[in-house]
Amino acid sequence: MGNVTFELNETLVTAQAEGQTLLKYLRGVACLKGAKEGCGTGHCGACTVIIDGRAVRSCVTRLDRLDGKKITTIEGLRGENGALHPIQQAFLDIGAVQCGFCTPGMVLAAKALLDANPNPTDEEICEGLKHNYCRCTGYVKIIQAVHLAAARLRGENPPLTEIQALEHIELVSYHVPGDPTAEHLTGRHIGCSEPDCDGPQKVRGALAYACDLGDESTLHGAFTWSRFPHARILSIDCSAAEAAPGVLRVLTSRDVPGQNVFGTFNPEQPVFCEDEVCFLGDMIAMAVADTEEHARAAAKLVEVAYEVLPGVFEIEDSHARGGRQVIRTIDFSKGDYDAETRRPGLVHVEGDYYFERQEHGALEPLCVLAEPDANTGGVHITSCTQSPFEIRRMLAPILGLAEAQVRVTASPLGGGFGQKCDSYIEAQAALASMVTGRRVQVTLRRSESLILSTKRHRYRNRYRLSVDRDGRFRALDALITSDAGPYAGLSGGVLEQGCIFALGPYRLDAARVHAYTVRTNTAQGGAFRGFGINQSANCIETLIDEAAERLGMDPFEIRLRNALSPGDRTLTTEVVQESVGILQTIRICREKSQPIIARYREAYRKKSDPDLALGVGVASGFKNVGVGKGNPDDGGCILTKLPDGRYTLAVSGIDMGQGFRTAMVQIAAEMLDESASCFEVVSGDTAQTLPHRQAVSERQTLDTGRAVYIAANQMREELAARPWRPGETRQTRCSHSAPRTYGIAGREQARRDKNPYQNYRGYAFLTQCVIVEVDRRTGRVRVLHVISANDVGRAINPQIIAGQVEGGTSMGIGYALSEGFSYTQGRPDQKAFGQLGLPLAGDAPKYDVVLVEDPHIEGPYGAKGCSEVATVPATPAVMNAIHDAVGVRFYHTPIRPADILAALKKN
Structure with a gap:
């Protein structure tokens, strides 16, 4: 390849093309790391730059085609006198920045759009951003930021309230006189929408993530992965890899000085497999070389001989085998189930449910940097992790070091959502640094992250809810089963949490719950926003909707009649004492929804297209604040x-x-x-x-x-x-x-400890109403509007909290309609980022977000967490809305257009 000359951020440069992409040149040669590699296949948009006025994905743009071009990266975007560019400032002012990994690409896509169209509509903005994913925000604030920037670039200075047509945020406070948590309710900072303290770095593309930390002296690691979902390893030959160009070491299980298993909890997964592989994400060897290209080429040269073994791919098949296949079984009951279900006049609603896995879809792939620590004689790990202290505890016995010799630093995370609380490649990177005495970086490609990283668990549930004629819940029978994947990981804890929340934020006298989680040779299950609550909520909230329909009762009213109040007992018999805001969220959601629903119904009555059906769905949910279940907080x-x-x-x-x-x-x-x-x-x-x-x-x-x-x-x-x-x-x-908590089986221990029986120290509650449009011709569902009333304890930063609500709701909508990570015979059907079904800007609904303040006595100024709970009711609310629109109930997710068309044809 010859040289190419182009203008880069107003400077003329000449570069050797060498068959590389523009992104590889920007990050590796020009040291401009604002453009990120989120997928490497042109799907995610994190690598967006501007070439001759057009937004272009640099990860699939060949450098040899750029001769004479004008290229602008995020580093070249500046305002007057070194200030932020108006687009960057608008993103900060609106609160359109969360993790920041997608932000440089979003800002540049917006710049290209506004250069061509200075006054775009919502639809034109969504079209301009259609190649850019954001997993955090739900897009509403991004769209508004583009509107604000457009107005300012036109010389206007509108108030933010004029820009926020896609959302309305309101604060409602409930306070008990004399309550100490009500102190400083209107403070200088508390309750104020102050900007993200790291926001300026994020909009400039200057915040350094783990993948941005390597330099020319850094070594790189790459893995030899399992070729089969389940197989016995007969031999491993590394000789060809060891002789490959640039290779310093090829590591296998023989190089592990301590225990050869890892996992943040329940360590079972081999650091390097030596006898058996149990899923495609198992690692057999790692090549360490001077460049990533050399490391990857060498890893492919490791020769592994296998004896392929039968795989177990279904929950039922694994459970039937018993023994080690069953990781955990839970049985518990409350009251006299048989007596309650013999009551005359009960309405029984039931369903068999199937929920597919869901990929977290964080824009940042997994990455670790490991280097020798001269201060301790050990190793320093920098990782995109949610669990630095747990990673340290796990690494020490693997590396044969004391915990004090292992330092773990969490780099800024490009999204997490629970996926990054597990360990993946920290042990291997640390080992590579120790044996070479050098700094080593390991960055997974998106295809590798997809097979290795955890997913929201696949579930098969059977639910039966018994309700009396007054709409009071009388009895629940639940079978909850989950697919853990090959290793135990967090699956037992996820299962227990799903059982604790099996009823939702309601009360009743009798229940029986049977649950189990089993091993399969598919994807590893793990933590994901909601942590097992979502699958239970999908069941109970759709059955409540069906019960209300059978009884001719308003869906808000049936929830009001059964919702928890202070002093009530949950399904597990915990007494909830304070900051129990579920009733307020139901009432407020109903009040706010009614006029909005009326406007939509009137508009759809006037539409001439009878194939467009309007539907309204309601769901409530709650989520623990704190790990609880006996774990330290x-x-x-x-x-x-x-x-x-x-x-x-x-x-x-x-x-x-x-x-x-x-x-x-x-x-x-x-x-x-x-x-x-x-x-x-x-x-x-x-x-x-x-x-x-x-x-x-x-x-x-x-x-x-x-x-x-x-x-x-x-x-x-x-x-x-x-x-x-x-x-x-x-x-x-x-x-x-925090005070001690107890798991499902901990009531007797709490009595012996003379403590109140609490599963968790607190809960966040919310109720959502979702308005959808279903096209009967195509089966396509559009979510038009979400009304969300959220008990947050105390709103420290309303703008940021609203962003969490919208982003979490977007994930819940995706889980309902388009996101599924399925397997066929132990191999994933989705192999690229663009196949995950994640929502885009054009999928963003309008939002009315009400933040209900019901202070928590332990929280700072009464605040409690709210970053996960919006995912919980969003999915069943959409499921209920689809039924309201077309009269068909679905008992699975995702509900794709083909499913709706087939159901309409059948009915």
Whole structure:
């Protein structure tokens, strides 16, 4: 290949084409890392740049075709006098930035659009962004940011309320007089929509993710993967790989100094397989070389001889085999089920359900950087993980090191959603660094991430709900079964949580629940927003809808008659005491929905197309705040006032785009009456922060936020007693541990401990009403409007919380309509990012978001978590809305157009 000359960010450059893509050149040669590789196949848009005025995906653009072109990357986008460009500023002002991994590509796609069309409609914006995915936001705020930027570029300066046509955000407070959690309800920072503290770096493409950290001296690792879903390994020959160009080492199980199994919990998966492979994501060897290309080429040269073994691919087949195939079984009951179901006049509704796996779809692929740590004689891991302390605990016995010799730093996460609380390639990267004494980076391609990473579990459930003529729930019978994949992982905990939440946020006197999770040679199941609650909610909320229909009752009313109030017992007999906002969310959702529904129905009555059917669906949900079930819930804060008067806030937790770091600053700034700009945040580093289990279960605001609240209050009191002087350093710290909780089988232990029986320390509640359009000719479903009433405890940052609601709801809608990760004989049917069925900007509905404040006594200023719960009712609300539109009930997800057409034809 010859040279090409082009203009890059207004500078003329000459480059050797060498058959490489533009993205490879930008990141590897020009060191411009704002463009990201999210898929490598031209699907996700994270690599978007502008070429001659057009938005182009650089990962599939050949460098040798760019001679004479003008290229702009995110680094070349600037406003006047070094300020942010108006598009970048608009993204910050609207709150259109969460994890930030997609943001540079989104900003440049918007720039190309607005250069060509300075006043676009919603539809034109969605068309301009159709090649750019965002998994965090649900797109509403992105669309609004483009409108705001367009107006400012036209010389206008509209108030944000004029721009926010796609959403309405409202705050409703419920407070008990004298309640200490009601303190500072209207503060300087608390309750204010302050911008993401890392937002300027994100919109500039300057925030460094794990994949951005390597340099020319960094070695690279690549894996030899299993070729079969299940097989016995007969031999492994690495000689050809070891002799390949650039290779320093080829690692196998023989190189592991300690235990050869990994896993954040229940370690079972081999670091390197030596006897048997149990799914396509098993790793047999890793080539370590001077470049990624050399490492990948060498990994393909490892010769493995197999004896193919029969695979187990279905839940029923695995359960029938018994023994080790069954990871966990749960049986529990409440009251006298038989007596309750013999009551005269009951209405029984039941269904057999199937829910396909769901891929998290975080834009950032899995990546780890490992390097020797001269301070400890051990290793320093930088990983896109939600679990730095758990990874440290897991790595030490694998590497033969003390925990103190293992440092884990969580890089900024390009989305997480639960997937990154598991361990994947940290052990292998750490081992490679130890044996070479060098820095080693391992970055998986999207196709590799898809086969290795966990998924939302596949479930087959059978539910039966008995309801009396007054609409009161009397009895529940539930069979809950899940596909764990090859290794236990978190599947037992996910199953238990699904059982605890099997009834939803309601009360009844009698129930029996039988559940089990089993091994298969398919995808590894793991944590995903909701953690087992979603599948149960899909069942109970659709049956409630069917019961209401049978009884001729309003779907809001039947939920009001059964919803939990303070002092009521949950399905597991826990007594919920405070911050129980489910009744308020149902009432508010009904009130807000009625006029909106009326407007849509009137509009559709006037439509001349009889094949477009309007449907309305309602669902409620709740989600634990805190890991609970007997697991520790903790958080920590080290607050330091520096000699120059600024503060360092070292917090135990991870920001995945949900605004955690910003919220912690707001809590500290409120307590100390300081500007938010005075705080520098350190998070996710085992060497600089206090221990913290994982960034999961909506618990970081409640746990680490509480620690920040206490540490900041201590600092405030100390400064009041002994005023700070310039040049001094002051420090306070808090290591917060929450009261003990108990699992399903823990009632007797709670009695012995003389503690209240609590599965979790708190819950977030919400109710949603979804309005859809179903096209009877094509089977296509469009979600038009979502009304969401959300009990958040206390809204620290309303704008960020609304973004969590919209992003979580978008995931729930995708789960209902288009997202499924299926397998055929142990091999995935979806092999690329574009095949995952993730929603795009054109799929975004309008939103009315009501934040209901019912403070939690343990929370900082009464706040509690809310980052996951919106996924829970969104899916069954869509399922119910489809039934309302076309009169057919579906008992599976995703409900694709072909399913609707087949059902309409059958009926």
